[in-house]
Amino acid sequence: MSTEVEAQIDQSLATLRAAFSPRFEAAAGAGGEPALREENAKILGKKGELTAILKQMGTVPGDARKRIGEKVNLLKQEVEARFEALIKTLAASKRDAELNALPFDLTLPGRAPTPRGHRHPVSSVREEVLDIFASLGFAVHDGPEIELKENNFTRLGFPPDHPATDMQDTFWTTSGTLLRTHTSNVQVRAMMSQKPPMAFVAPGAVYRRDDDVTHSPMFHQIEGFVVDEKVTFAELKGTLAEFAERLYGPGTPIRMRPSYFPFVEPGAEVDIGCVFCIQPSGTRRGCSVCKRTGWIEILGCGMIHPVVFEHCGIDPERYTGFAFGMGVERVAMLRYGIPDIRLLFENDPRFLSQF
Numbered sequence: 001m002s003t004e005v006e007a008q009i010d011q012s013l014a015t016l017r018a019a020f021s022p023r024f025e026a027a028a029g030a031g032g033e034p035a036l037r038e039e040n041a042k043i044l045g046k047k048g049e050l051t052a053i054l055k056q057m058g059t060v061p062g063d064a065r066k067r068i069g070e071k072v073n074l075l076k077q078e079v080e081a082r083f084e085a086l087i088k089t090l091a092a093s094k095r096d097a098e099l100n101a102l103p104f105d106l107t108l109p110g111r112a113p114t115p116r117g118h119r120h121p122v123s124s125v126r127e128e129v130l131d132i133f134a135s136l137g138f139a140v141h142d143g144p145e146i147e148l149k150e151n152n153f154t155r156l157g158f159p160p161d162h163p164a165t166d167m168q169d170t171f172w173t174t175s176g177t178l179l180r181t182h183t184s185n186v187q188v189r190a191m192m193s194q195k196p197p198m199a200f201v202a203p204g205a206v207y208r209r210d211d212d213v214t215h216s217p218m219f220h221q222i223e224g225f226v227v228d229e230k231v232t233f234a235e236l237k238g239t240l241a242e243f244a245e246r247l248y249g250p251g252t253p254i255r256m257r258p259s260y261f262p263f264v265e266p267g268a269e270v271d272i273g274c275v276f277c278i279q280p281s282g283t284r285r286g287c288s289v290c291k292r293t294g295w296i297e298i299l300g301c302g303m304i305h306p307v308v309f310e311h312c313g314i315d316p317e318r319y320t321g322f323a324f325g326m327g328v329e330r331v332a333m334l335r336y337g338i339p340d341i342r343l344l345f346e347n348d349p350r351f352l353s354q355f
């Protein structure tokens with residue numbers, strides 16, 4: 001009886017051994033991985049064929065059971081190994097198919113590259129100007145846009161009803177503060193909070209009731225100032241001449257015309273040789289931009305007035321200093337040949353994309 005069972009089990013094992021691999025291959029070929037797994041479960045699963053054979057083992061006597069047990073285990077290992085190998089083959093061929101498939105349609109028309117953003121011309125010019133002054137030893141100083149009347153006007157020597165206060169036509173807030181009309185407020189704040197020597201540039205937005213092709217109600221200035229013992233007008237001129245050459249090119253001349261600002265004495269306006277009508281010979285013909293003069297004004301400057309030093313707690317007997325202030329939009333307009341300041345604030349991509 002037991003030999004009969006043993007022979008029967010042997011037979012079943014032999015049949016299964018001959019069949020499992022072709023069955024796996026057929027299943028994988030027809031239905032891929034899911035079919036292969038299903039076929040595997042039919043053999044090795046809880047109700048699988050090999051499991052059923054194992055259950056018959058109980059009826060086999062001791063020494064035969066050991067022999068058959070070994071055979072069953074061996075076959076189980078063969079089935080598992082074949083199954084794993086086929087799973088790997090399927091995964092590899094799936095990946096090959098993915099890699100070989102064209103990921104895009106070569107016949108589609110190309111897509112134009114997305115245009116890259118870039119700095120606004122006012123920002124580029126501001127950075128350029130600050131870089132030049134940084135290389136000349138100036139540090140950057142910040143100041144507030146909402147300011148006290150004292151720092152914007154009084155300490156700078158504007159008498160209460162001075163026409164300059166009117167001239168600058170200020171935006172006042174309801175609480176009695178104002179939107180600064182120039183970056184000269186930073187001079188005051190720096191001198192009140194620290195001791196000389198100092199060399200600063202102060203960039204920022206300023207506000208005035210102005211609105212035409214060369215004037216905007218909000219624009220940007222860069223203030224520069226140096227305070228130390230024995231600072232001279234010659235140093236002011238040398239600094240600005242160096243700045244003009246670096247910004248507008250070698251050989252760009254500057255000239256200084258006497259001018260009045262309450263916070264400097266002497267005061268001057270600085271013109272640069274017109275960059276639009278310069279001839280190869282270096283002479284300037286005169287054009288509509290420079291109003292036929294060959295010169296364009298770029299900034300105001302002067303030696304800091306002793307009264308300003310007094311108002312800020314700095315000894316005017318010991319210290320002298322110079323200051324200058326330029327309009328960044330004005331510098332940008334000259335740099336890029338922009339005829340109307342309002343173009344700089346409209347944010348029209350057709351305009352901005354040209355820079």
Ligand code: FA5
Nearest residue numbers: 182184210215216219299300301323324325326327330
């Ligand atoms: C001043 O604002 C002085 N604080 C400059 C200064 C500083 C003088 C230190 C002496 C010592 P002014 O008002 O001229 O000066 O303005 C300076 C520059 O700002 C002008 O040269 C011009 O380029 C620019 N600017 C003036 N008003 C406007 C405006 N409404 N829109 C655009 N730019 C302007």
